[in-house]
Amino acid sequence: DIQLTQSPSFLSASVGDRVTITCRASQGISSYLAWYQQKPGKAPKLLIYVASTLQSGVPSRFSGSGSGTEFTLTISSLQPEDFATYYCQQLNSYPRTFGGGTKVEIK
Amino acid sequence: QLQLQESGPGLVKPSETVSLTCTVSGGSISRSSYHWGWIRQPPGKGLEWIGSMYYSGSTYYNPSLKSRVTISVDTSKNQFSLKLSSVTAAETAVYYCARALAVTRAFDIWGQGTMVTVSS
Numbered sequence: 001d002i003q004l005t006q007s008p009s010f011l012s013a014s015v016g017d018r019v020t021i022t023c024r025a026s027q028g029i030s031s032y033l034a035w036y037q038q039k040p041g042k043a044p045k046l047l048i049y050v051a052s053t054l055q056s057g058v059p060s061r062f063s064g065s066g067s068g069t070e071f072t073l074t075i076s077s078l079q080p081e082d083f084a085t086y087y088c089q090q091l092n093s094y095p096r097t098f099g100g101g102t103k104v105e106i107k
Numbered sequence: 108q109l110q111l112q113e114s115g116p117g118l119v120k121p122s123e124t125v126s127l128t129c130t131v132s133g134g135s136i137s138r139s140s141y142h143w144g145w146i147r148q149p150p151g152k153g154l155e156w157i158g159s160m161y162y163s164g165s166t167y168y169n170p171s172l173k174s175r176v177t178i179s180v181d182t183s184k185n186q187f188s189l190k191l192s193s194v195t196a197a198e199t200a201v202y203y204c205a206r207a208l209a210v211t212r213a214f215d216i217w218g219q220g221t222m223v224t225v226s227s
Contacts, residue, residue: 001170034213036154043203043217044146044154050211087154091212094167096144096156 002026002090006099012107019075021102023088028068032092035064035073038101039084048073049091078104109134111204111218118224124192125223129204131185138162142207144214145178145189147200155200159207160187194225 003026013019023033031051036044046055048064051071061076075082083106088099115127129143136143144159158168160178168176172191180187189202201222205214 032212034211036214038154043205043220044214045217046213046215049213049215053211055213055215089154089156089213094159095169096159098154098156101153 001095002029002093002097004088004090004097004099006086006088006102008102009100010103010105012105013078014107015078015080017078019078019082019104021073021086021088021104023066023071023073023099025069025071025090029090029092031067032090033064033066033071034089034091035062036087036089037082037084038087044087047086080106109206109216111206111216113202113204113218113221115202115221115223117222118226119194120227121195121225122193124190125194125198125202125225127189127202127204127221127223128186129188129218131187131206136180136185136187137182140209142209143178143180143187144205144207146203146205146214147198148203148220149197149200157189157191157202161209196225199223199225 005024033051035048038044052064085101085103110132112130139162142161145157160166175192177190201220203220204218206216207214
């Protein structure tokens with residue numbers, strides 16, 4: 001199975017900050033990586049697929065990059081509605097696996 | 108607009124089988140451009156992929172659950188289902204159904220989730 005390691009697992013940031021979350025895969029997954037945002041009590045929401053393609057309706061302050069084993073999710077200017085937990089998921093092979101999550105909280 | 112809704116019992120006894128249904132509305136479940144999946148999340152923890160089913164009928168399961176899980180489809184009702192047998196208290200979780208586009212592979216539409224508690 002492909003393991004995904006997200007870092008950090010928790011970060012505290014202020015509105016307007018640039019935030020970067022990293023997801024590392026235990027083996028190469030090409031660009032088959034997605035990022036999701038989850039708020040308390042809600043289902044996850046797809047933000048980015050195939051590593052860097054923004055899902056329709058997602059603000060352009062979100063961006064993704066990477067390929068192979070290292071990927072990043074960047075929020076260029078953190079907004080109040082962005083405080084949430086973020087997960088990466090590899091879509092290269094079965095079983096599909098998720099990263100452990102990164103909780104973004106208000107400083 | 109496509110919507111998914113999970114349904115099933117909220118309380119199941121240990122060693123019993125959890126049976127959940129996902130009803131798809133606003134579109135057909137029988138399209139080769141989609142596949143369908145189940146994901147769960149224990150309280151306060153991360154996401155775990157349970158399994159996925161394709162239009163062709165192919166299914167893929169999490170190896171940690173493989174001998175106990177079955178995903179099936181009822182096209183006449185536009186529903187797909189999850190059965191997980193011999194559950195334990197550790198499998199108390201919110202269970203989500205979701206759709207993925209075949210081309211992107213990512214889960215782009217999710218149900219709201221249903222809480223399943225395993226307790227005697």
